[in-house]
Every structure is written in C-alpha cells, then in structure tokens.
Amino acid sequence: MTDWRAKEAKYFMHAGRRMDLLAVRGEGTVIWDEHGKSYLDFFGGPATISLGHSHPVIVEALADQAKQLIHVSNQFYSIPQLQLAELLIEHSCFDRVYFMNSGAEANEGALKLARKWGKEKKHGAFEVIVAENAFHGRTLQMITAGGTERYKAPFTPLPEGFVRVPFNDVDAVKRATTGRTVAVFMEPIQGEGGINVPDDDYFKRLRAWCDEQHVLLILDEVQTGCGRLGTLFGYEFFGVEPDIITLGKGLGGGVPLSAFLAKEHCAVFTPGDHGSTYGGEPLTTRVGYEVMKYMVDNDLPAEVARKGKIVERRLNSLHDRFPNVQSVRGKGLMWAVQFSADIGERITNDALAHGLILNNVRPNAVRIVPPLTVSDEELEQGLAILEHVIEEDAKAQGTGAPALSPD
C-alpha cells in the first residue's frame, strides 16, 4: 500500500499541521479513510461543506457544467456567474457583487473597495478598525487585519492602515475612530478566534456609530454567511445592514468560490480596478448557484436554526454535568466547547479515534461546524461521542475534578 504520509513528509512544504486521517471519500456528513473506517465530519472544511460531501446537486452541477464550459475569461459574459449574482443580490440587502476564489481574496477585494471609497468620498480616509482575535485569511494584508501575532511575526514589515480594538466593545471602536477611519471590518461571530459571539445589540450600535461617523461597516461572512447561523447571511441574525460583506467557504460548498457584495453607494470600482483569472468562472459559480438555490428553495437556514437548538441543548447539558467544560457558545451550526484546561487537542484526537472529526480551534476549545445538511440522528450520534470523550477525559484526570493539561 502506498505510504501517502511518507510522501507528504518528503515532498510537502509544512506550513500547517495535519490530523492523522487520510480522507479518500466523502458522502453527506461522513468521510472514509483508506482503510474504510468512517468518520462523522463535524469540521467540514471548516464550515465549507455546506451541503455535505459530494451532494448530488453539486456533483451534477460540476459534471454538467464541465461538459458545457469550465472556464472563460472575465472579459466575456458567462451565464452561471450572472445567475449567481442575481440570486445573491435578490436575496440580500446589497446591490452589486464581485466573485473571487478564496475568503482572503474576497476580503482583499472588500478592503480595496473601501480604500477607493475613502479616496473618493472621505478625503482619503484609509484606516480600518479591526478586532482582537479576528481571522480574515493568510495574505499579507489579512494576517495584518487578523489578531494572531504568530501568523504575522515571520513576515514583517506588514501593510499599514489597521487599528485594533477588543471585539464586542463599541466604546473601543468609538475611541479608535478618527478622520482617517474608512471602515470597521469584523466577523459577525469570530470563527478561528474561538466562536466568540458578541452581545445582541453590538452590531446595531456599531451600525449607528458608523452612520454617524460616515464610516463603512464591512462584515467578513466567510464563515457565518450562507446559512451557517440559521439565517441566509449572518448580518440578518444581528438585525443590521452592513455596507459590504464577504462570502466564501459555504458559498461553493467545497469548490473554491468567494464573493464580496456591496451597497450601491460604495460599489465604486470602475473598469481596471480589480480582477481575477478564476474569480467567477463558470464551473465554480455554477456550483455556487446550485448551492445557494438549494439553500433558498429548501429554506435550509430555518433547518439550521432548528438543529442549532438541538446542539445548544446537548452542549448545555455537557456544561451542567462536566466540571472540565467551562463554557459552550455559538449560534446555528457554529459552536465551541471551552474546557477548563488546554485539552482541545487531546479531546479532538480522542474524538477522531471514536469516529468524530472536530477541530481544536483554541488550545482549550473545540469547534463544531458540521455540514448544514447534517441529520438529527448524526447530530445526536456525534454529540454522544463528544460527551463520551469528555467523560472519559474527566475520569482519566480524576473523577469530578477539572481535567489537567497534558503539558
């Protein structure tokens, strides 16, 4: 049998860590490894496999579109891109959309748009207010916008123009706002930062402040968009209309597709301002169109909201029963369990051994972001595995006492 792990060790540039799983097939919420062992995938990309693995709608769209037209330059019109554009605009509060390939690129596009808006409409304002613990991707500008120091340190000097404030603190944004401020740029719920949910009125108050100060509100919905929170877009969950949002991950359901959407007043690009060879090509936008159409036609967000209640109930019961569970937080199908010690990796590895894929999003927390199509039974099954693993860990560390870190 080919030793794929050895090949990885020999040929790959190691810029990240892998879990010990060689995935060879996926269907719905399940992944199979090379030995035929199945795993419930509560990681999903993360938060990317919105319709589950190899959903028939996606498989058919790929095959059909591949036969018709895979790629054509953006110097020409193509139908899937325009169908998806219409669907996104007609179901959102925005007026215009531009397609890219990854979340980081969509965010780059959104910030370029803001910069140009600042030049034209706000006397050259360019500074962007960003949050502690934010994650926006891995380009130079996005690691700068993000809040993780170790992602930045090897790559200095970094681009200018970012001011950092604590998340969920409107007064901090107010203090940081100056005549140079062009935008406030945040995730509705911080994903990589540990599923940090702001107060219900945070974005409403931020919206009011941005209006007062003539500052753009840009939401990075790469993780929270496309049904994840139980609304089609995360801004709806918080009851505000941003000026710009970015989408990625779940939009393509597993194919590389992202977008930024803007209100007319800040859709200031003119020909020559932006572009991408692959962004918006027929193959990926056809899939995006079918994914979003499926979500809308089947009211998937309502289903996500309902399933989110199941997760909430189960996780709250873990919190009530196990002293090593410090807190649980999330909305829709985006959750984290935080422990009283740095056991995230151990819990994730133990869960994997029991056939459940989680993500240790923080040293002391695991993230749960299953496909939006996960069944009630799969949710129950996966959460039962998590419960078992937490219980075993608590026992191994001494009954009733908070689990200790292995280090």
Ligand SMILES: Cc1ncc(COP(=O)(O)O)c(C=O)c1O
């Ligand atoms: C909120 C958010 N923004 C941006 C990104 C970056 O997306 P990509 O990896 O597709 O560039 C991510 C990825 O995890 C994300 O969670």
